[in-house]
Amino acid sequence: DSGVTQTPKHLITATGQRVTLRCSPRSGDLSVYWYQQSLDQGLQFLIHYYNGEERAKGNILERFSAQQFPDLHSELNLSSLELGDSALYFCASSVGLAGGAYEQYFGPGTRLTVT
Amino acid sequence: DAKTTQPNSMESNEEEPVHLPCNHSTISGTDYIHWYRQLPSQGPEYVIHGLTSNVNNRMASLAIAEDRKSSTLILHRATLRDAAVYYCTLRGETSGSRLTFGEGTQLTVNP
Numbered sequence: 049d050s051g052v053t054q055t056p057k058h059l060i061t062a063t064g065q066r067v068t069l070r071c072s073p074r075s076g077d078l079s080v081y082w083y084q085q086s087l088d089q090g091l092q093f094l095i096h097y098y099n100g101e102e103r104a105k106g107n108i109l110e111r112f113s114a115q116q117f118p119d120l121h122s123e124l125n126l127s128s129l130e131l132g133d134s135a136l137y138f139c140a141s142s143v144g145l146a147g148g149a150y151e152q153y154f155g156p157g158t159r160l161t162v163t
Numbered sequence: 164d165a166k167t168t169q170p171n172s173m174e175s176n177e178e179e180p181v182h183l184p185c186n187h188s189t190i191s192g193t194d195y196i197h198w199y200r201q202l203p204s205q206g207p208e209y210v211i212h213g214l215t216s217n218v219n220n221r222m223a224s225l226a227i228a229e230d231r232k233s234s235t236l237i238l239h240r241a242t243l244r245d246a247a248v249y250y251c252t253l254r255g256e257t258s259g260s261r262l263t264f265g266e267g268t269q270l271t272v273n274p
Contacts, residue, residue: 050208081261090264091250092264093261104261106261138207148197148214148254148255149195151197151212152199152209154199154207156206
């Protein structure tokens with residue numbers, strides 16, 4: 049158990065809909081990262097928040113947005129869903145801000161299926 | 164982002180050591196070498212990381228070449244539970260906070 053929790057575990061929804069994925073980082077970790085894993089793209093970095101502020105963006109679509117709340121949990125919002133958004137979404141947390149000294153701990157993921 | 168190269172797959176027998184190689188010839192001086200693994204149907208799991216010196220922890224050892232252009236993850240005694248995809252990635256000032264995952268090495272452990 050990494051200490052990172054994600055809800056829900058599974059989500060099935062229809063095209064055009066909007067969903068919210070939730071992540072609670074390990075106790076004491078200020079950084080939260082979101083990754084998407086699909087069969088054709090592999091594991092891809094989406095976005096990073098540190099102590100409530102957005103710090104870096106990766107391959108995140110404009111239809112997707114995220115935020116980190118004062119209690120440090122984070123939510124990833126996916127809207128106008130398309131079939132291609134079906135994937136595993138992982139949240140990770142780390143104690144530090146940037147640089148390579150800190151490891152990331154991943155949650156169990158949310159499997160999103162868009163039908 | 165600096166690129167890493169790993170073999171697509173490797174095979175080992177249970178109870179034997181496993182050496183998983185990674186090449187990172189474009190590594191910069193501030194890049195740390197990180198290893199993660201992903202078991203089937205699970206999220207990636209942190210294994211080990213280092214900068215210049217070899218590192219040991221309860222899961223594995225990391226041997227870093229003197230010129231830092233390659234590294235080797237060592238599992239001292241493979242178990243069936245070690246069957247996973249192993250990812251070598253670099254994190255530092257140039258890559259920022261993200262982890263960039265390549266294809267990784269699929270490790271098969273034979274009983």
